[in-house]
Amino acid sequence: MIYSGVYGISNLPSGKTCVKAVFPLPNGNATVLMTPSIGKSGELILDSSGKKFGDAGFYFLLKDSKGEYWSQFIRSFRDRLIIGSENDIISAEQTLTLWHFKVLTFIYKIELKK
Incomplete structure (x- = not known):
């Protein structure tokens, strides 16, 4: 296994719906x-x-030695x-x-093996 996470849907403070991926780390995550959109050829972005x-983006949440959380x-x-x-065939490119x-x-x- 390379990495494992929990995926779901969430709302940003702006009210926009986003996809949320949470990856566990020692003392946090x-x-x-990610905000969804549809590309010119119908692809999901x-x-x-x-x-x-x-906003949409990358966040760290960590618990320090005193038990306080930091983001x-x-x-x-x-x-x-x-x-x-x-x-x-379903394909994806992640950059x-x-x-x-x-x-x-x-x-x-x-792809489906026949």
Whole structure:
């Protein structure tokens, strides 16, 4: 297993609905909030490009040694996931950027074995 998380739907303070992915960490978690949109070819686009705390984006939640919780919005880290389908194949491209530089791209394909 590379990583494991809990996925769901949430609402931002602005009222926008987003997809939430929570990944456990020692003493806390990393949470990615992504706003959905539809691309020109009907693909689903999930984007975490927020500007401030409370927007879509990447957050750390940690509990310190005194039992107090701390949250930090990481504006410089972004995640963009594009999901589409063609000829019974579901495909996805996930791009992670840091300070607007591409760090990593994952390509996923799911197809029915006949």
